[in-house]
Amino acid sequence: MTLKKHLIVSFLLFSILISCKASDEENVHQKIEHQTNEIFDSLVKIRRDFHEYPELAGNEKRTSKIVAEYLSNLGLEVKTGFAGHGVIGILRGGKEGKNIAWRADMDALPNDMLDGVPYKSKIEGVQHGCGHDVHMAIGLGIAEVLAKNKESIKGTLYFIFQPEEETFVGAKNIVDNSLFSEMNLDEIYALHVTALPVGQIMVKPNELYAYQKRIKMKFNNKFSKEDAEILYKEIRNKTMRKKDGSSPWEIPKAFDSEIGLVNPNTIFKDYLFMEENFMIDSDDESLDIQAYLYETNQSNLQNILPKIEEIIENSIYKDKFISVSYIQENPTVLNDEKLTNNAVNTLTKIYGENAIVMDYGQIPYFNDDFYYYQKEISGVYFLLGGSNAEKGITAMNHAPNFRVDEECIRIAVKSFSSLILERSNSK
Incomplete structure (x- = not known):
């Protein structure tokens, strides 16, 4: 074989390998999207159950039991009974790699605001008027999708279901627990549903809130x-x-x-x-x-x-x-700049330019104790749209008739399952 022919063959083989790798990456995210669609109805059902039976900060006994059983049924190792009613699901990937966590908060609010849904709270004076029921459904969905893709994951994933966020002590209690240091986390992620258009994911580096x-x-x-x-x-x-x-x-x-x-x-x-x-x-x-x-x-x-x-x-x-x-x-949520930019680039690459939008300001009034994780490790906190004007749904947290278009659950599970899988395979 002449040198010219050898070079042509080598180039063609290299192109095929690159094409196959790109195809594999595309296929795994297509699979994630398909798997998300398959479990969507069950996630809506469990979200509504959480909504009907909310529990105040420090009292998340029923909630944590349901979460632990769900994670256990996925085949995850489950830790309970720490930092109050905290639950951690541990998914060990097929290869060595990073330790990455996803945080979902569990507690509800002490109020009886107007709640115009058929599955409204059955607990007097307690209500999921901030969206933590949605956060839990999303966290469980991400765990389920990634459990089905275990062999594609490097390292270990931790799904932290945190009590007592509304009182601003839950995250600190978890960080102060010996189990947290044993996880030796490299990165952590979380989100909060709010009054953006349904499914819109928003983020910014550094301070998210005032x-x-x-x-x-x-x-x-x-x-x-x-x-x-x-x-x-x-x-x-x-x-x-x-x-x-x-x-x-x-x-x-x-x-x-x-x-x-x-x-x-x-x-x-x-x-x-x-x-x-x-x-x-x-x-x-x-x-x-x-x-x-x-x-x-x-x-x-x-x-x-x-x-x-x-x-x-x-x-x-x-x-x-x-x-x-x-x-x-x-303290206020403080997104790691490098990790935020990586997340934006990753989601844009997989799901297109409209997959995520940048936040150019800081929101007053709201806050989250997620900062206590970010104080220890690099972390990113996203905002997720839950409003739908056409359906008359406004996901304004801590407000009367707070409602969420549950389609946001599907979009979040798909998007963040892909993000975490990609981050687990990054150097």
Whole structure:
């Protein structure tokens, strides 16, 4: 064989190998999509069961039992009874590789808001008004799909079903547990369903939510409630930072296609505001003003209290002023930049340019204790759309008549099963 012919044959063989590899990658994700469709109805059924029987933070006994049994029936190794009612399903792949986790939260909210679905809560005063029932169905679906593709997975996958997210202690309790360090995780992922269009997946590197601080301003007993109303309004106006004419405290606008998070010029970027409503707590000795504030820029946090103190000291109420302090400072979700970009590129490559959209702002009011995982390991937290205007469904968390188009379960299971499989095979 001449050198020219040898080179031609070698090139053709190389092209065939590359084509076969690309075909295999395409086939595995087609298989994931097919498997997701097969289990979709069963995932909707279990989601509705969770919705009918919600359990408050620290009381997720029934929920965790169902989750553990489901994971066990998939052939996963299951750990229970840690960090409260925590459950972990362990899926060991066919080859050595990374340790990757998926987190789903389990607890419900203490409320009786309007819930216009036939499978509404049967537990008085408790309701899945934030979407954790959807999160669990998605987590179980991802576990089931990936269990069916075990031989294609390198390393070990951990499915963490976490209690007590709403009280902001569940993730910290898990991280502080010895079992967490034994997992030796390389990466962790999670999502939250919200009022984006159904199935839309949104993400951004770094801070996803605004920094939320609860502040207390203390005055002596000569300071009246009328004084508090006047002074608080002045403080709010003088500390506020926002785009002209915008109102970033109006949370529904965050999901607007023109001024919301998907717009690079969104009004939910670079702001500071204190909530319009505040609380007054008084006794014979003093009167306190308490309120939440929301700031997008971490470097500005250290300047807020001195600024408030300066405003008070320059007011007619300075002689009645005692102190100002933060009384609650939860950390905020902080997505690893490199891992976020990898996730975006992976999902786009598999499912196309519309598979994921970028978030250009930070949402006020909401938060998640997922940060405690991210503090220890690289992690990415996504937003998942659950609203469907045509069906009259609005997935506005913690709001009356919170509803979810369950089609988002299908899209999330398919997308994130593919993502995790690809991440397990990455270097």
